[in-house]
Amino acid sequence: MRGALLTKTLYFLLIVVLVGGWVHAMFQKSYADSLGVLRAALPEQIMGWTAELEDRFFDDETIFDYIDGAGEVYRAYNMRTCLSRRYIAPKDPPITMDIFDMGSSEDAFGVFTHDQDGEVLDVGQGALYRSGWLSFWKDRFFVSIYAEEETAAAKEAIKHLGKVLASLITAQGSKPRILLQLPPEGLKPQSVRYLHHHIVLNYHFYLSNENILNLGPHTDAALAGYQGGEEYAQLLLIMYPSVGKAAKALAGFLRHYLPEADSTGVVLLEDKKWSGAAVKGKLLAIVLEADSRRLAKSLLERATRVPCQD
Amino acid sequence: MVEEKKVITRRDFIRSSSCVAMGSLMGLPLLENPSGKKSGKSRVVLVRDKGVLDGQGLPKPGILQKMVDQSVTALLDAPDPTSAWKQLIRPSDIVGIKSNVWHYLPTPKALEAGIRERLMDVGVKKENMAADDRGVLRNAIFKRSTALINVRPMRTHHWSGLGTLIKNYIMFVPSAWKYHGNACENLGSIWQLPHVKGKTRLNILVMLTPLFHGIGPHHFSRQHTWHYCGLIVSTDPVAADATGARIIQAKRDAFFGTGRPISPPPLHIAAADTRFRLGNSHPDRIQLIKLGWEEDVLI
Numbered sequence: 001m002r003g004a005l006l007t008k009t010l011y012f013l014l015i016v017v018l019v020g021g022w023v024h025a026m027f028q029k030s031y032a033d034s035l036g037v038l039r040a041a042l043p044e045q046i047m048g049w050t051a052e053l054e055d056r057f058f059d060d061e062t063i064f065d066y067i068d069g070a071g072e073v074y075r076a077y078n079m080r081t082c083l084s085r086r087y088i089a090p091k092d093p094p095i096t097m098d099i100f101d102m103g104s105s106e107d108a109f110g111v112f113t114h115d116q117d118g119e120v121l122d123v124g125q126g127a128l129y130r131s132g133w134l135s136f137w138k139d140r141f142f143v144s145i146y147a148e149e150e151t152a153a154a155k156e157a158i159k160h161l162g163k164v165l166a167s168l169i170t171a172q173g174s175k176p177r178i179l180l181q182l183p184p185e186g187l188k189p190q191s192v193r194y195l196h197h198h199i200v201l202n203y204h205f206y207l208s209n210e211n212i213l214n215l216g217p218h219t220d221a222a223l224a225g226y227q228g229g230e231e232y233a234q235l236l237l238i239m240y241p242s243v244g245k246a247a248k249a250l251a252g253f254l255r256h257y258l259p260e261a262d263s264t265g266v267v268l269l270e271d272k273k274w275s276g277a278a279v280k281g282k283l284l285a286i287v288l289e290a291d292s293r294r295l296a297k298s299l300l301e302r303a304t305r306v307p308c309q310d
Numbered sequence: 311m312v313e314e315k316k317v318i319t320r321r322d323f324i325r326s327s328s329c330v331a332m333g334s335l336m337g338l339p340l341l342e343n344p345s346g347k348k349s350g351k352s353r354v355v356l357v358r359d360k361g362v363l364d365g366q367g368l369p370k371p372g373i374l375q376k377m378v379d380q381s382v383t384a385l386l387d388a389p390d391p392t393s394a395w396k397q398l399i400r401p402s403d404i405v406g407i408k409s410n411v412w413h414y415l416p417t418p419k420a421l422e423a424g425i426r427e428r429l430m431d432v433g434v435k436k437e438n439m440a441a442d443d444r445g446v447l448r449n450a451i452f453k454r455s456t457a458l459i460n461v462r463p464m465r466t467h468h469w470s471g472l473g474t475l476i477k478n479y480i481m482f483v484p485s486a487w488k489y490h491g492n493a494c495e496n497l498g499s500i501w502q503l504p505h506v507k508g509k510t511r512l513n514i515l516v517m518l519t520p521l522f523h524g525i526g527p528h529h530f531s532r533q534h535t536w537h538y539c540g541l542i543v544s545t546d547p548v549a550a551d552a553t554g555a556r557i558i559q560a561k562r563d564a565f566f567g568t569g570r571p572i573s574p575p576p577l578h579i580a581a582a583d584t585r586f587r588l589g590n591s592h593p594d595r596i597q598l599i600k601l602g603w604e605e606d607v608l609i
Binding site: 064067068069070072073074096098115117130131132133135144146148149150199202203204205206207208209210212256257269270271 | 317318319320321323324325412414467468469470486487490491492493494495525526527528529530531532533534573574575577
């Protein structure tokens, strides 16, 4: 009797594993297919550059073989597939084009915000150019076009290729809803970053060796800079899946980072900056650092006053 | 009862004066128990030669070899290069030269060749030495190695802040991604693995054309390298890395102005000192000997 039950259980588990594997494989194939369609339309030549014979595809495991540790960034934004193509020219540096299918427009936007330096260009739904590197996002795609060495011709070709590629992606994507929670007054638009993972937060603002805010795939976070006159502040907003999780994250943050916080939740740090936190429903607002108590309090009040978008 | 992990926050760094703005290059003196710490200072030699690079930015082998000889001789207070190398390597040693093949900024082949030459001068058989990077776990020489020479260029790194001598041993573990947490702070633990521990005789941090800022998925642009024309040489990898890190930060300050710390902070350098006891990261515990070209030395 027990043997029969065990056999049934094993069969059930086998079916679950097989179905799960099949579903995963189908999703991977679907993402590869979407990039395959895009690939078919890509230009073979761009100004004086010609595409190399072999395009390459990478998934969230093999991406490390391609770009080493930087692969973690794309994994932290749930990358599905990356198509890489190199264009070469006789006298100019090669141009490498990487198209990442991030699975959602929110994550394509998020990974785009990882590097916010550069000249703003009108390509896709947001683009930046600096030192031989153009990055842009459109729909669920993040695109990087890069020359190892910037020359005038390479710069022109990169920008042209970006425009061509953006035109091939016909759909438009939406930005993360949590951005609507950012108080508009004083917001520095090019400082806005969207993220899920605490290692990405630590990259931009080193907070802690442990994930004290319980950030993860199911949390949406926005990090932004604010200018209030001469004063500057950095605000972090995190939307949790439940009110309870937001409250628990606040408690953890206060315990580890601001144990001396009083009822206002605002504390003077050792570097003379002010930090504070407040929660409203599923939304946790943290002023990571502000030049004054007034600015820290004001940002927390304004952030928790915006009607919740979730 | 499960013991809660020790949480170290940004505020701890600020309190210990190893401020994040400095990329936490100054160690974590208040956070770690200093017992078992190596006493005394670590000697680090910085050698520079303005003429080491040709018109294409490639090293000239003869000058590079001279720089290695000068630095190793000064490092070990030896009368000549061969005597210096004899302090490091026995003729019977099986030597792995751990290089770095990252194609934008690899360990110069000329440097590998120069090291091989000096190893042969000491009496090491040609068949008992090998240079490798990504294949070290499969390389027969590395598997049997009794000594390691660690040599790589310094660069900023997306996930560890800096690509360092300490980090260069990541290839001695099969699952590198396991060390990516908290800006790769536990890289020093790799040096305590049985097939690595105690084998490293010399560390050479190549500072010929260091990368001080990385952009994009490939984390490289020629515009963010410069002709520093230097080598940093030490038996202490932590001291060599900490010295290189100060130069990179100084270059960033000069290029960007202040307020652009190495990001993420290269926590693994301080942790290699305070947690894994591999060497000294604090400038007060480093004896820096500067040789050669002094202009824009940045340290």
